Amino acid sequence: MKPLLAITMGDVNGIGPEILAKALANPIVTQCCRPLIIGDAAHLEAARGFAPALPEVWAAPAVAEPAPAHVIPVWDAGVPAPPAKPGTLDAAAGRAAVAWVEAAVDLAMKGTAAGMVTCPLNKEGIHRAGYTCAGHTDLIAQLTGTLEYRMSLFAGAMRVVHISSHCSLREAIELVTAERVVESVRIAARALRGLGVALPRIAVAGLNPHAGESGAFGDEEVTSIGPAVEACRAEGIDCSGPYPPDTVFRQLRDGAFDLVVALYHDQGHIPVKLIAMDEGVNVTLGIPIIRTSVDHGTAYDIAGAGVAREHSLVAAITLAAQWAKSGWLQRSFAKGSAV
Amino acid sequence: MKPLLAITMGDVNGIGPEILAKALANPIVTQCCRPLIIGDAAHLEAARGFAPALPEVWAAPAVAEPAPAHVIPVWDAGVPAPPAKPGTLDAAAGRAAVAWVEAAVDLAMKGTAAGMVTCPLNKEGIHRAGYTCAGHTDLIAQLTGTLEYRMSLFAGAMRVVHISSHCSLREAIELVTAERVVESVRIAARALRGLGVALPRIAVAGLNPHAGESGAFGDEEVTSIGPAVEACRAEGIDCSGPYPPDTVFRQLRDGAFDLVVALYHDQGHIPVKLIAMDEGVNVTLGIPIIRTSVDHGTAYDIAGAGVAREHSLVAAITLAAQWAKSGWLQRSFAKGSAV
Secondary structure: OOOEEEEEOOOOOOOHHHHHHHHHOOHHHHHHOEEEEEOOHHHHHHHHHHOOOOOEEEEOOOOOOOOOOOEEEEEOOOOOOOOOOOOOOOHHHHHHHHHHHHHHHHHHHHOOOOEEEEOOOOHHHHHHOOOOOOOHHHHHHHHOOOOOOEEEEEEOOEEEEEOOOOOOHHHHHHOOOHHHHHHHHHHHHHHHHOOOOOOOEEEEEOOOHHHHOOOOOOOHHHHHHHHHHHHHHHOOOEEEEEEOHHHHHHHHHOOOOOEEEEOOHHHHHHHHHHHOOOOOEEEEEOOOOOEEEEOOOOOHHHOOOOOOOOHHHHHHHHHHHHHHHHOHHHHHHHOOOOO | OOOEEEEEOOOOOOOHHHHHHHHHOOHHHHHHOEEEEEOOHHHHHHOHHHOOOOOEEEEOOOOOOOOOOOEEEEEOOOOOOOOOOOOOOOHHHHHHHHHHHHHHHHHHHHOOOOEEEEOOOOHHHHHHOOOOOOOHHHHHHHHOOOOOOEEEEEEOOEEEEEOOOOOOHHHHHHOOOHHHHHHHHHHHHHHHHOOOOOOOEEEEEOOOHHHHOOOOOOOHHHHHHHHHHHHHHHOOOEEEEEEOHHHHHHHHHOOOOOEEEEOOHHHHHHHHHHHOOOOOEEEEEOOOOOEEEEOOOOOHHHOOOOOOOOHHHHHHHHHHHHHHHHOHHHHHHHOOOOO
């Protein structure tokens, strides 16, 4: 049985409806999962011009309603979107986008959906809808009641878990603790086992140039990162480092490791975004549900133009489906450990 | 007239002699400059087996002595190297390497050489030779009496000037000041004009994720980096930013800019080292002489094995020759400005 994935439409004034239409027109997507779109059927239908192979769309009156065969069910969770105004910030569109994320999280938490995949929403739109969280990921963490979660990027061989994400670089340095590094390595190891990597090789980057050169340029490698690596090894994880940040991502690209734990947002984002063309996937690890996302924004500047590329969304869906089929999350929770 | 470049051999127990022999065997090198090797002729001769096309080597008794035609002069500055012990840390080798750097700086400062190019030396070797500086670049800055200098990487389209280099990330954040950013942009603009780029397009990276999102994640973009960019524009430099760090290097690679000013060592080193294969060149800007270097170390692990690649050295020599021919430095100093 193919896993049911709840896929949110995001901000309808961005490229969400267009990339959804294009992704759903791709047989890879409908072969790997049963997509349930949480969004507005009229907006998806309106994007058909960009993706003639889009299967028939069906506005599901309720999520429990079984969809007719070969039809894409779209459920608006009781919050239809306003008419499209491509490229325009609209509080009502923001409100709908947030409601859809809430509905998708709810379906995933209940187990109705095996996981969720998100199209981009506009942060300012979230704020106008009355939310104060820093963004999509933080909203989902809030909704799932998770305190310790990790923003990750997956793009081919480039797999990176960040020990912190949207905070200043100053704050990120303060978050470099042995505990956070250890927890990140554990989270990464479990996620990779969920992808079938039996003994994941995890590298931890240093914080300072040349990984500090034994304390010459900063001591975090000596006082917290190194001990964290040792602690993970003692748990039986194939973990090594801290490595000089300016060469470890090259080693990752070349296959020396399965994943790198990055110590701040840009340490991981710079190399992944430089190499990943369109296939980058943003993954939230540490939450009790499977959640993947495109790694780009609403792209208001090209919304409605028909030139948006759906590759990141297709990659996000297939990755979520792969995890869903593996039973990874269920096993992790059965063991009493966080994901 | 081809410019005379003083090329130091570096640590003789590393890959210096081998990459020198291979580079000198490449007609590109001898066509773009008159190389004067500051090192030990016997060690270069010993590397001939790795580079049969190496021209005849001549141990110059003094630097003033004119070299016979089609011969590579090698001057030991009165400090011959100890016998080779590939891959071994040796205080005497370190001492010779430092003496050769001092001699090359002296030749470049006097104008006898139009510029200098360095092969790698071992930092521990410098320390054993009684020096306390952090590395090669700092040694050269000391010898030239320069306080404000910038470590830069040039590799094809990837050109990056760093506002700081070998210090902890914590210290690097403290060095993010409007003054340092402005000076870095000026230094970068002059260096690019020296390469024939009439109106260089210089991008300044942000310090924080997403360049801080208008102060949401750190305020350095608002308080110092943004004002620095404005100040540079007011001086007539085509400067823009601060840009989100995780996309600006991709734009650089794709030709949107001629150079990026990076706000800390790894912000620039991660992307350049990920993309540059062998052609990366380390450039010291802000000093009163032309100095380029290979962007790798002594590679003790492969010293003497014959597998070292000379591409970075060839690129460093051709870049130094290009600058030397342009008269860039002379013009900069004639205008009374630092390089």
